[in-house]
């Protein structure tokens with residue numbers, strides 16, 4: 001199983017070598033932009049080097065939104081990103097679970113996710129797995145607390161949706177990391193990717209501030225246990241200066 005990092009898309013191959021990473025994740029373009037993006041120019045070089053690729057969709061994407069001006073461009077962006085990510089050789093496209101706004105019924109957001117997958121299924125499906133990622137905060141989030149995640153999976157599970165488990169987000173959301181792999185798999189049946197991050201904030205803070213393993217608030221052994229149990233590729237999305245150390249620690253602790 002591969003271990004690597006979220007890196008800047010300028011030079012994924014160079015960044016992977018600097019960190020002893022055998023998997024990289026990046027944005028195909030500006031993470032704040034809806035704009036369509038080209039496949040990555042290093043796709044062939046990464047494949048030849050044996051480095052796995054995952055692509056993260058841009059931040060403004062919110063598939064659950066009941067606001068047409070957010071949901072419609074979100075669908076378009078993810079669909080377009082999926083094409084370019086697949087052409088980049090990516091093994092999955094990560095999309096945050098998203099949310100509806102305060103006072104709205106979360107069922108509307110769950111239904112928007114279902115429609116997103118069912119429409120695409122009618123059009124032949126996505127060219128690579130879409131991995132829904134759990135998030136840190138928000139009262140009406142689709143993939144923050146695991147009771148809602150279970151409802152989300154009732155809506156999208158039949159479409160072969162994948163799951164990306166972020167340890168910082170789960171910790172911030174107040175989901176205990178002990179036994180978390182088993183609990184997630186009990187809901188989704190799968191973990192396709194782990195975002196292995198420590199947290200700058202305490203358990204249940206709802207804050208999304210990633211930290212390196214050595215300096216963050218999450219017990220390092222607990223993080224290593226998640227990696228050992230998940231049996232999935234691992235990407236650290238931690239401050240860049242400490243990524244090589246994060247990867248080295250995880251390799252040492254898990255024998256990967």
Ligand SMILES: [Zn+2]
Nearest residue numbers: 133166195237
């Ligand atoms: Zn993440």
